[in-house]
Each structure stands twice: as structure tokens, then as C-alpha cells.
Amino acid sequence: MNIDQNKLKWIYKKLFTIRFFEEKIKKIAKEKLVPGYLHTCIGSEAICVGVMSALNEDDWISSTYRNHGHAIAKNCELKEITSEIFGRKTGICKGKGGSMHISDFNKGMLGSFGIVAAGPPVVLGAALQEKINKGSKNSVTFFGDGAIHNGAFHEAAGLAKLWDIPMLFVCENNGYAEATATDWHLNTKNLSDISRAYNMISYRGDGNNVFEVREITQNALNESIKKNTPIFLEFKNYRFSGQYEGDTQLYQPLEEINEAKKTDPIKIAIEKANDYKLSSIEINNFKKQALDEVEEAFKFAETQPWPEPEDSLNDVYVNYPKNLILKV
Amino acid sequence: MNIDQNKLKWIYKKLFTIRFFEEKIKKIAKEKLVPGYLHTCIGSEAICVGVMSALNEDDWISSTYRNHGHAIAKNCELKEITSEIFGRKTGICKGKGGSMHISDFNKGMLGSFGIVAAGPPVVLGAALQEKINKGSKNSVTFFGDGAIHNGAFHEAAGLAKLWDIPMLFVCENNGYAEATATDWHLNTKNLSDISRAYNMISYRGDGNNVFEVREITQNALNESIKKNTPIFLEFKNYRFSGQYEGDTQLYQPLEEINEAKKTDPIKIAIEKANDYKLSSIEINNFKKQALDEVEEAFKFAETQPWPEPEDSLNDVYVNYPKNLILKV
């Protein structure tokens, strides 16, 4: 497939940015420099970037607690993301959300949900709104392999099909739901078979190959709009990160991890650079740019002011008597 | 299939009992002689009786607000059922449940739930208990076509398959969920296709033919135990009753109702009597016995005492300080 040069650069740059960002997060997590839970997405870069490369800037997506890659690929400000993870006032959610809830409505992120399978119904609503208002924004919900057992996913999928809502259900099948292996928890041969319950079109792809992810997503978007129907996409990859930083990952056998490394999405992307006539100098340049940006973002975040304690009282409602939020 | 004579009599008698019971309920509902909501099951008799005829007395089942037929076929005391509907002290739930919650644990009824799709998870639990304790009771959950869109159904189905739990998911596809037609609300050609999401074995049958229902159920029970797996059964019939008594049923076209009358389960059963060498005299006898029993039950119920107001304070817990239930 042809890719415009700018998009190509964007893809590589984002892949590296996400990887470096997460590696940095892992490091500072070890050093306990940031508060709270951290869920990194090493191994998911191609899915984040591949899908987002097929979307328009203002399309709607939802993410989960494992959202850094989605946020970065959705062009959220890296500095603001980092500042949020550090709990600072200039964070993308003003420090109220933290790592699990990185989200920027103005960039089309409807939310990053800590509740498994909370996203699909919400994105269904955004897509419904587009349909009713004859809008043109695409709607994509990201979720993990573990989410397909949850009722909220099923209810959203069933309604989307019944109501002829064009949207994409994008499942990242990264081999694990917490400490539970996907090949145990599936009832069907392929994860995407779940969509048969709804007679929903589905495709599967290599989640380690950013270009394949992109192509499948582009085609699915077109088909979904043309046929006025939701489509389910399953991308297979491997969760190199633990469930969260600090997870001992004892349940992930070493041989499995080593095997998966052979198809590391970043490695694959670098191998494919040739096909797209990108020199290793260019690639190294992207890497450097990405690394610089990441370093800069962390430096920024570290020096940002903390929120005031009382800032916590704002943003609960658009409109509510202040004295009923906190008695003084 | 061969049927033992006693069973055969039981089947006919139960079919008539349910039909006459519900007709009587419709009548007294019109005359507003009983309190509350009433959901009758005219048209469901063959499913109730066919499935239950394949079960043992102490097998586990769950039902819904539309439970009269299930309770009668599960050999609950007709007098107690009726007394409950009348709200009397001798009712099967001591007057606490009412028509929507007719249930007798001692007869293997785990519950009649007012919440759509609440039953499947509960029956899954009973079946799990049988598995763990190496018990031999069968477990069957009844639900309607409308319930298959609900998350609780999906979660129970997925777990049952994953855990290799022998049990039956019995869906009565009666053409409507309240005022919504099944052929609109289904995403798949056949309702039972929903089970594909779980790679669950499924069978479909004519819900108006009590003998077919019985045979399919018997086979499914055997297969389910042999293969250590849940099985999904869809029985198609027609909801002659409204959603509840008082429902104008305007959304059910007259031609549809008339068409459905041709395959009324009672009519079909009477036509089949010949195959089983039952004379019309015998059939009429069953009818008369059933009618008598129904009349007797209603007479009984009408004359039963009301519960004391304070009876409402009992049975909340096995053990709880009385003075914390009601302050005096």
C-alpha cells in the first residue's frame, strides 16, 4: 500500500516515541519516582500507531488503563501526558486522572477507562451521535482480549449491529488478561469468533506489523461506512510488560517471551523500513527525535507544580453549589 | 420415542393444568381480583412440560416473572402457587413473592427472577456445585428470547463453557420481548446462533410439540453429561398472552395470532394423543382432572388468611438482630 511520506514519518516517530516513553516509565517506576499504578504497553506499539494512522485527528476513540500508547498515537501532548503521570497541575487531566485515565477529549479521546469493557458502550454512543447528526467522525473502541467475556462488551456489540452503527471494535489480543493466558480463557479457536454471536464482520491481523494493522483498519473503516455496520478487528501481539509495573510476570514463561521478541513490533517496523525506502540514517533520526521528545517531556513533568489540594473540588459538575461539595 | 404410561399421563395432565390455570388467571385479572402484575404463559405449555418431563424431581431450574408454567410443571403445589398469587399467608412464598416470584426451593426451583437474565448465572452456580460435589442433579435455566442480549446471560454462558459445566440453557423464543418482535431484535438468522460465541453446542426445536421438546431435552442432558459441557436449546413457540395481563397487545397483528393458533401446543398435543394410544375419553378425563384441580386451587386460595403485617419482618436474614430490622 502507498503511504504518504509524512504519514510514514509520523508512523515511525510514534512507534519509537511510545516504546521509549514506556521504557522510561518502567525505569522511573522501578525507582518509585511516580505515584500509583502504571500499566505500560510495550509490544502494543504497532496496534496503537497502525490503527491511529488510519484515523483522522478528530475521530473518536476510547482506551483503557493501558492507554499511554493510544494517547501518544492520538497526538495528545507528550508533556501533558507525562505531567499527568507525575500528578502535576499541568497534566492532561490536571492531575485528577493519573496514568490509568490519560485522556484528552479535545483530541477525540472519549476516555481511558479503569473498568474493563467500559469503553465499547461509550464509543457506541459517540458513533450513534455521528449517525443521528450525520457527522463524519469515525468511532473506534480499543479493548483487550480479557474484555470479550464481559457483558458490557456484548451489549454494545449487539446494539451496534442491530442499529447499523458504523464503528470499529478493536481487540488487542496480547496473550494475557492480567495473569491469565488468552489461550486458556478463550472458548473459541479464534478470539474474533466472538463476533459471530452478532453476525458482525470481523478481521484478524498481525498486531506486530504496523502496516498490516493500518491496512486492515483502513479497509475496515471503508467497509464499515459503506455497509453501515460495525466491524470487529482482532490484532494479535504479545504483552511484554507485566499487567502493571511491579508485576513479577512469573506466569509468562521465558521461552515464550524470547519467542515473542522475534516479532517485536519495533523490530518488525525497522525491518520493513527498506520496503518504504527509509534509510537507517532516517530511522536513527526518528529514534533520536523520539528519544529527545520523551526526555524533554519527563524533564518538563518533573518540574511542574503540584495541584493545590483544593483543586480537587473543581470539575465534579458543570454546575453545583460549592458549599455542598465541601462543608467548611 | 417410548414414553412410560405414567409419564404420558403426567404430561397431558400438566399441559392442561397450566393452560386452565392461566386462563383462570386471565379471568380473575380482568376482574381485578388479585393484586399486582401477572405474566401468564399461554402458548408455553409444551416447553414447560416437555423440558420438565425430561428432568428428575429434584433437578435444579430457574425461571422468570413468567413462571406459572414452570412451577406447575416442576410439581410445585398448585394450591400454594395460587395462594401466593392471591397474596395469602399459605402462599408458596408466604405472600412475600407474588406472581412474579413463584418458586419453591424444596422442589428444585432456585428462583423466579424479575430481572431479565438473572437466572443463568445462578443456575451456573448450582451446576458448579454439582460438579464440585460430584452430585447428579441436572441444572436448567429458562429464559426468553429477549434475555440473549443481556450481559449476564453472556457471562454465564462463557463461564459455563470455559469451566466444562454440564447444564442446559433453555431459551423460549416466543416471538416477543415485551412489545418488541424477536425477528427485529435478533442479529443472527437463528436465535441459537448466539451460542457460537462460546463454541457451545446448540439445538433448536418446535416449542409447540411437547414430545419434541422432551426428546431434545433428554438427548441434550445425556450429551451434556457425557461431554461435560453446557448446551443451548432454543424452542420456538408463540406468546399468546400479552407481556402482562392488561397489555393491549396492539403490536401483535391479528393475522399472526390466528396463524399461531394453528400450532397451539395444546392442540398439537391433542392431535398427537392418537400416536400414544390415548383415547379422547382419556384426554377428556385429564382435562377434567386438570380443571378440577385448578378450580380447587383457586377456591382454596380465595379463602386463605392474609399474612399479618409484621410477617414482613421475617426471612430477611437467617440471623440478624430484630430491633435493627424495625425500630419500635
Added chain:
Amino acid sequence: MTILTVKEAINQALVESFTNDKNVILMGEDIAGGKGREQYQGTQDAWGGPFGVTQGLLTKFGPERVRDTTIAEAGFFGAAVGAAMTGLRPIVELMYVDFAGVCFDQLMNQAAKMRYMFGGKQNVPMVVRTVVGAGFRAGSEHSQTLYSLYTHIPGLKVVAPYDAIDAKGLLLSSIIDNDPVIFMEHKRLYMSKCEVPENLKPIPLGKGRIRKKGKDITIVAIQRMNLFAEEAANILVDEGVECEIIDPRTYSPLDEALLYESVKKTGKVIIIDESNPKCSLASEISSLISENCFSDLKAPILKLTAPHTPVPFSPPMEDFYIPSTKKIIKSIKTILKY
């Protein structure tokens, strides 16, 4: 002025809101009815929900905006959240509040918290219409009120009208409000009537209503309990007792000032709530008054609630479950002795 039932008043508020703003939509199970049978005459709009409240909307505003759903509350409540954030003003129907548990996450963790935890960039202007209340012989799973479940959650607003004026005026407000609102309709009040001005303006959320002026005791009456409070007050007039009846009408935000003002005057309070007692709205109001009117109180604050039991089906038991006029009078007399 026309005389309207609560049911008619709600339908009017919906029609007006649909007319005023094309972004208002309605989703729920059988809110129209007859879905799938459109080809037959007279099947459409055959229901309007189990109480017929939304009947006619489909005919007036069409199936794009009046959407019958499957029995998938988590699905369509979540969808309402997403639709609200992106430009619509969805109204979703929870057929009975007793079904709260099948979609509580969508309200508690999404509708209520998204604005906050994502930094205040988005609004979630949606309304949940739901039916509450005992006294219908509907049993344990179709008779609860559950006011306190929603009132506890920051990010939600909770509204519960008593009469047709409040039903219409508060629903108009709820729909134009930019926060998620739980709008609770009492099944035993649908047919109660009162005069409603033709051009009723939205009634602001957070303002209670003094339904009767009095100086001897403050009766805080929760939704349907206003009926019995009024009966009790009328009977007590003959004994020379002047009760002040306050209907908070919205439970979050609550018009605390109005309550305190009344208690300052009367020094005596009874709160009547047909909910279960523990951690109830009655508990909340009692605790607020006791904290804020300590020196004004001349007697203990009484809570008259249902007992700590599910709602029983049988009439004598259900009647015992619901606070009654008789019990109200008895309790008031107890306090008046102080």
C-alpha cells in the same frame, strides 16, 4: 392552566424538549413498542413504556430519535454517556429503578466521574428517567426507591418530583442541565393531578418547595410521602397543630438552607422516606439538620422509613412496609410532647 396528571406532564416536558432541541433523543426498552411490526397498522407506538408515559413520541419525532432498545442496559446507558459527550442530550429509561444493578457502573464510574477524572474538558448532559416506589403490589424487584444509591455518588444529580408541576418543570430543567441527572418518577403518582400553567418554565434543580407553611413541626417528605404528610397535617390542624411540609424535590443538590430555615422556626423535625432506613436519604437529611441546627432542635429528629426488609408483595405486608398517615401522626405526636 390545565389540569394534568404527572404522566401527562412528563410527556409534555419530553415533547417540548424534543421540539426545542433536536439533540434530545430517547432510548429505552419499548419506549415506543411494536418494533419489528411496523408493516402492520396500529402496531407502532403501541406501548410508550410500561406506563405509557412516552407514548406518541415515536410518531411525533421518528425512530432515529426515539429508539427502542434490546434488554441491554449496560450497553445503551454507556451509549447515552458517549452520545451525551459528543453532542446529543440523551434521555435513557431505566424501566424500574430496581434494575439499577445491571447498569450501575455506567452511571457511577462513567457518567458521574468522566468529567472529573479526565480533567473537566467534557460534559455529560444526559438524563436517566426511572420508575420508583412501593404500593403497586409489584414485589421485591419492582418496588424499590434507591434514592440514596445515586445521591451518594458525586457527579450525579438526583431529582424526584411529587406533583405534575414539579414533574414537568424539573424534567425540563434536567434535560437542559449539563450534568447527568437521575430523574425518578413514582409509579403511584403517575395518575395524580394538578393544575399546570401553559407556559411553565423550567424549575431550577436544587430548590426545595414548601408545600405547606406551619410553625410547630417540620415534615420533610420524600416524593410520594408528601401525600401522607399532607393528610397527616390536615388531620392535625383540628388538634391545633401547624405542620410545615417541605419537599426537597432534588436530593442532589439538596436545598439545605430551606430545611434549616424551617427547623430554626419549628425546632422539631420528622423525615418521611419510603426507602429502607440504613444510609438512606432520611439518614442524610437527619444528619445534616442535627449538625447544622443543633441549638434550634427541641426534640430528636425522627426518621419514619420502611423497615430494613425487601418490599413484600402481599397487600397487608406492603402496606405495613410503607410509612402511613397514621404512623406519621403518631410520630409527630411523640415529638410534639417534647
Added chain:
Amino acid sequence: MTILTVKEAINQALVESFTNDKNVILMGEDIAGGKGREQYQGTQDAWGGPFGVTQGLLTKFGPERVRDTTIAEAGFFGAAVGAAMTGLRPIVELMYVDFAGVCFDQLMNQAAKMRYMFGGKQNVPMVVRTVVGAGFRAGSEHSQTLYSLYTHIPGLKVVAPYDAIDAKGLLLSSIIDNDPVIFMEHKRLYMSKCEVPENLKPIPLGKGRIRKKGKDITIVAIQRMNLFAEEAANILVDEGVECEIIDPRTYSPLDEALLYESVKKTGKVIIIDESNPKCSLASEISSLISENCFSDLKAPILKLTAPHTPVPFSPPMEDFYIPSTKKIIKSIKTILKY
């Protein structure tokens, strides 16, 4: 006597209960971990839930009784109900109480009401273990307490231990109890330690505990708030103030008598609860005391709770959200002036 952390105490109670009764089983997400990788060494029992509380159970009692589930809470909570009715004593884990909304129906309408609405013929002896509490920098969807949601519902019992003794003794009781019990474990207390007698007997549900005797003021402290209450009390000793600290330990049934007795003596009360304020456990306790100890009260009952906001992530804001020792002291001083 051995010194145990709360986490160890809970694990011990589970092991003992599993040993005593073969009908005890445990279900939850990754309560063992490593499911599907059994063929590799060291993968089994790799988690024990996110806090490692249930680690070792799989190895001791096997996969039939220690069952990892999919992310299907409505499914396996419903299954627990059915299993409980038919002979097992299931313990199910709701990984964080914040997920309450995805399986609230199974508890509110099934576990809690089935015994009642089906006429008292069946019991539902199940325990829900769940993790609550702020202070972990875990954000709005992993930090709530939601005590009041469950306490409101008739048919449920609610237990929330503070220290290791209570954790073990109350869990033992909860598992042998014949009613559904919600057992709430505070994530910030897991590592706190105390001495626990070797042969600790079950501690009865419904009995509060006086954690410190005193005569000047009653502090009712909810779960983790006992920590700050004690700190505050210790500081105030220097100023000659003797605080009595009461930990109710079980919220349903609540040991009301113990509270009233204390208030009779002190005449002054502060209730500390890290939950949101409206319709909270603090509201409930305040309203009970004000109604039952009216003439004993010398000052208004203060409630010190979180504000009416979701739990914010950033440390300065989260620290402000949680009642602090400093705020407790300040509030106590206010009351003592009366």
C-alpha cells in the same frame, strides 16, 4: 501469639476455613494466576490476586476449589449465589469495590432478596471479599469505599476490619455465617501488623470494638480512619482530652448499643469516614445517635468525611480528600468548646 499483617491474617482465615469445611470455595480473577500456563514451572499461583492475599490457596486446595475466572463478575457472582444456595460456601472476590457496578444486581436483587422473596426456604451463605479505600494513588476508579451502597440493602451483611485480629476473626465468622456478607479489606491496611492469638476464635458479626476508652468525646472511626483517630487521640492526651474510639467493625448489623452507651458518657461525637458524605455510613450513624441520644448530646454530631468529589489521583489532592489527623484534631477541638 504471632505478629501478622492484615494480609497474612486474611490468608490464614481462608486456609483455616478451607480446611474446616470442604464446601468453601473461592472464585475471582487471578486469585491464583498463571491459568493456562500450568505446564511451565513456577507459573502457578503466581498472583494470589493483585495484592497476593490469596496466594498459596491453589497449591493447597487445588483448582476445583480455587477457581480463576474470566472478567465476568455478573457471571461468577451469580454463580456464587447459586452455589451457595445448593450447598457450597463460596467466597468471591470483587477485585476492587469500584467494580461494584458491574455485578450489583447479583448482590442487591439476588443474594440479598432471594431468601426473603421466595419465602425463607433457602439460605445464601456467601462472602464477597473486596478491596476498598483511598490513599494508594489509584485514581477515581480504584479508590472508593462504597460502604453505604451495600449497607443500604436489606439482606446483606457488611463487615470492614481495621486490624489483623479483626480481619481474621471477622472473616472466619463471615464464612460460617449463613447470610451473604460483604467483607471489605482496605488496601492501605494490608501491611499493618498486630499480634494475633494462635487459636483465634471467630469474632461475632454485629459487635463493635472500643479501641480506646475515654470520657470526653466519642470518635466513631470507620475502618482505616481508626489509624488517624488514634493518632489524634494520642496527641490530644497531652492537652488533657480523653477520647473514646469506637470501631463499629460491622456496618450491618451495626452495634448501635455500644455507640449509644459511649455517647451517654461523653455527650460529644465525631464520626470519621473516608467515603463521600451524602447518604454515607457517617450520615447513618449520625442520624441514629441524634435520634437515640438526643438528651445526652452536648454538642452537634460532627461528620468528618471526604468531600462530594470522586477520588483524585494526584497526592496533594488525594491527601486533601482523605480525612487527616490534623482535621480530626481541629474538629474535635470545635466540639469540645461546647
